[in-house]
Amino acid sequence: MAAEKKTERDQAKKPAANKKAATKTAAGSRARKPKETATKGKGAAEASTAKQPAAKRTPARTKGATEAAAESTAKKPAAGSEGKAKAAPRRKSAAKSEPAERPVVNARARFVRVAPRKARLVADQVRGMPLEDARALLRFSTRGAAQDIRKLIESAAANAEANHDLVADELLIKDIHVDEGPTLRRYRPRALGRATRINKRTSHIVVALTPED
Numbered sequence: 001m002a003a004e005k006k007t008e009r010d011q012a013k014k015p016a017a018n019k020k021a022a023t024k025t026a027a028g029s030r031a032r033k034p035k036e037t038a039t040k041g042k043g044a045a046e047a048s049t050a051k052q053p054a055a056k057r058t059p060a061r062t063k064g065a066t067e068a069a070a071e072s073t074a075k076k077p078a079a080g081s082e083g084k085a086k087a088a089p090r091r092k093s094a095a096k097s098e099p100a101e102r103p104v105v106n107a108r109a110r111f112v113r114v115a116p117r118k119a120r121l122v123a124d125q126v127r128g129m130p131l132e133d134a135r136a137l138l139r140f141s142t143r144g145a146a147q148d149i150r151k152l153i154e155s156a157a158a159n160a161e162a163n164h165d166l167v168a169d170e171l172l173i174k175d176i177h178v179d180e181g182p183t184l185r186r187y188r189p190r191a192l193g194r195a196t197r198i199n200k201r202t203s204h205i206v207v208a209l210t211p212e213d
Contacts, residue, residue: 103164104174107156108206111181112148115201119145119178123205130212131157131171149176149205156207166211175208 112119122145126134131153138150157168181202187195 102210103160103166105156105160105164105166105171105209106206107152107159107209108204109148109152109155110204112145112203112205113200114145114148114203116178116180116203118143119149119203119205122146122149123176123178126153126173127176129173131173131209132169134173145203149207152205152207153209156209160209170212171209172212173207174210175206177206179204179206 122138122141122143125137125141126149129137134153135150138146138153153173157171160166160171161168181204183202184200186198186200188198190196
């Protein structure tokens, strides 16, 4: 009887010991798991915080660039419109202040039997002079091209009086220029049966007259 009671007591104690061991292992596993999860949570949080700033910075920069571009484009048209609005009255005032254009009378003489180099010497003396002074200068000039240029200037003055109702004494030689025309080639006998060429040059003379101020 005593032996049976001991065995029953031992059997009753064993489940209690097993329960205590099970509770200890469960408590240990529970105590360990939170630490591991805590460490894992910290690492994930650090990783997420390390990644988040890079992801946030790039959109912020792009937004700033786009906003700046939008502001610049918004300001440019306004500046252009203001400039155009200011430029319009200036053009009107300039158009009002411009004087009326003076008429220009032209005359030309072609195939004049004078070398262009000799005719330009006389044309340079007359350019920019009043018509009366140019006539006096050409009348008493000793150069051969002076007579041809004087006749051309008188022809231009007659055109101004007949076609444009201008007074010849109030005209000014605005421009006169001499261009080279075709060259006539002649030959002359020389010694030992040779022949040399003689160039007879021609000129095209153009005169422009305009009223004085």
